[in-house]
Amino acid sequence: METAVTKTGTEDKTWGGGNQPLKVSYGKMMMWFFILSDALTFSGFLASYGFSRFKFIDSWPIADEVFNHFPFLHGVDAPMYYVALMTFILIFSSVTMVLAVDAGHHMKQKKVIFYMFLTIIGGAIFVGSQAWEWKNFIKGEYGAVETKGGQILQFVDGEGHRVGLKDIAIINTHKDRAQHERKNGIWFKKEGTLPTYTIEEIRAGFAKRKDLLIRTQTLTEKGQKTILSRTESLKRMQADAIGIVEGANLTHNEYGTPLFANFFFFITGFHGFHVFSGVIINIIIFINVILGTYERRKNYEMVEKVGLYWHFVDLVWVFVFTFFYLV
Amino acid sequence: MAHDTAHHESNIGRIWKVFILLSVVTIVEVILGIIKPAFLIETTLISMKLLNWIFIILTIYKAYYITWAFMHMEGETKGLRRSVVWTGIFLICYLIFILLTEGDYVYEVFKSGYVAWDF
Known part of the structure; x- marks a missing residue:
């Protein structure tokens, strides 16, 4: 690296260049400042999540009830186990990364290759898990009813267990609601996907099943959702309910306020994008290590720099995990 | 930058120690999150539940170890x-x-x- 530097004739002066007050190379220092600015971006997201949460402090969805899936365990209530597993995978891939950096300091090419390979695998598993989590969230589980004011009403039975729309609806076979398509109208506009049931079908089913009650978004003193009495439930179904929601997107969310879904998509999405780009950068460096680039260069500092980025991704996840799933 | 290779003694032992520490803290967080002890939820400190304070402090503790040990901030x-x-x-x-x-x-x-707003 030094061979390409041209002399300026001011080397002996304090500001003449050539000295490193922070005793790190330019690349590593800039990686640190990039990480600082990226940390501020993530803090902005998490702090605005906090803002929205404080704004709706008594009606925010309960994370344990939203993220309770585990692969191959259908219908089992497994709050947080999966996301805890994901956290371990990411922490472990951080460990293999730091082991790769350590092996790099000792110029052990074979070991660097092995540990970087494990890191990349860990990262890939994490991104895949994130995708699975998104799929469950978007698909939803029980479905809910939305009111005129955009409030979400969910259904529970006498014991407080959630009841899905499919167990409530009495399907009216005489009326078949046709989906409006582009080719049918004058203005070549089509409508969005039709929900599985209509609000009338849910209303009829709800009136018939006497044990059903409505659960609103409002939290009680103990931090649980408020359950209305049967008469109140019937009243709300008649007067306020206007549509049904299955799953979540950016405007409707069966778990509660749409803001929850927006922040979920945005923050975990942005983090997932970081993991993805981290995996790509890791692969590039991994190929370089195999080709022996750093062996010829006689130092493995590039592994260290990509390692810093990778640990940062882990660091952010620690905070996302806390504020999205635990608090 | 040749000095990099010279004075780095291996600290694999420390890496594994930090890993165990981070794992234990995460397990504690998950267990607390699942059982949610009643007294931690009922007690509030500066308008937040005590349980949430514990989560946040444990998170900062984890962040400290990731930055200091894994990102090697202690050596800068x-x-x-x-x-x-x-x-x-x-x-x-x-x-x-x-x-x-x-x-x-x-x-x-x-x-x-x-x-x-509730209608």
């Missing part, structure tokens, strides 16, 4: 350490204070009931 010069850590912490604290105060204010406005 004082100047680099302070310019990264202090800048970040100061700005983040400021942002959190401002946004949470504002969020709480908006909540009070909603609660005072001049605008109907």
